[in-house]
Amino acid sequence: MRVMIVVWPLTAHLHPALPIAWALQGAGHDVCVASHPDLSGAITDAGADAIELGTPDTVPSPAAVGDFLLPAQDRERLTATLSIPPDDDLWTTFSTYTLAASRLFHPEENAAQDRWRSVDALVEATRGWRPDLVLWDPNWPSAAVAARACGAAQARLLWGPDYIGRAELLIDRHRKELADAGLRDPVAETVRPAAERHGVNVDTELLLGMFTVDPMLPCMRMPFRGRTVPVRRIPYTGHAVVPRWLDAAPRRPRVALTLGTTQRAYRNDLGLVETLLEAVDGLDAEVVATLDASQLAGRAVPDNVRTVDYLPLDLLLPTCAAIVHHGGIGTLSTAIAHSVPQLVVSDESAVAYASNARHVSAGGIGLSVDAAQPAAEIRRQLRRLLTDADFGQNADRMRTDWLSMPSPSDIVPTLERLTTDRH
Structure with a gap:
């Protein structure tokens, strides 16, 4: 089996994915990690093969994430329409940082051609590498677009709390109110231009994966309506010479x-x-x-x-x-x-x-x-x-x-079965 792992370019997102990559490799599978060029050194230093999505001068820097916040007025209207209390910090995290991280690499409709380079690079890399399964960071949802465009199975690989899964539950309960207010699901609208560009329909499976690999302890896990594959988060935080x-x-x-x-x-x-x-x-x-x-x-x-x-x-x-x-x-x-x-x-x-x-x-x-x-x-x-x-x-x-949670090696047979069932 060939597995591509797509991560948002921060080591905080990469590190929890690496033990799963190693477990897959240990079971005889081919694995690569695709991300922004800024992360390539950290990927290869950890012993994984890196695929660079564009070049540093053609794709946005992760440091620019603050420039892609949803406008404050839009956030306020969305929050009010969904009847979300102002002190709901989980929603605030989703509607600010989480959405901004996704919007950074996902152009809006009618965006200039150069804004599409990271999305197009991901689709091209997926077609070229031909994975059977794409495991993707929730902040890079066009990985699901690339997987579907290339006929691969796809699933989310969480690095922390599932802010997006929780937000989709809240949004799903208020679809009528959103429509009446002339508002749309911000998760779907973030990925829709990329999906349309590559001939892919936007549906729940595209937004939330065929399943979700979740490293959070049960007492910390957020509610989610899809299939979850729990996994123990292995504490890898880089390597060093032991002093x-x-x-x-x-x-x-x-x-x-x-x-x-x-x-x-x-x-x-x-x-x-x-x-x-x-x-x-x-x-x-x-x-x-x-x-x-x-x-x-x-x-x-x-x-x-x-x-x-x-x-x-x-x-x-x-x-x-x-x-x-x-x-x-x-x-x-x-x-x-x-x-x-x-x-x-x-x-x-x-x-x-x-x-x-x-x-x-x-x-x-x-x-x-x-x-x-x-x-x-x-x-x-x-x-x-x-x-x-x-x-x-x-x-x-x-x-x-x-x-007591399954180790990365323990879930490999589950990933194999879910990928095979997809085909």
């Missing part, structure tokens, strides 16, 4: 402090860095902070803090008693895999992380605190995390739930 100091048992509790690769890429975390460094200053703990030079510029680093530019969390966390982080799903999931209690610190603008913070608190595996709180309050919550044994016990239980 020798990591081998020595820490003399004091070791605390990881990270703000993730996505926050670093978009420089959304610079104000939070100073607050967190102040919060851990003087704490009776050894803090390992994965912060780079730009995040640390002009800031004093406390004596109990060791800074490293980058260290994969699956190397660091087995030595840690706690982790302080921004609420990203990759960081949260890696901490669960290693039974490490968590303190989530995020500001009100980080709406995409709000539901993750709630899962941490609701599961008893950690605490969450608003970044607007003074450093002293963040320090108090971290001390509580380090001294209350209940957090560690709850983290152990959630790790057991994680281990």
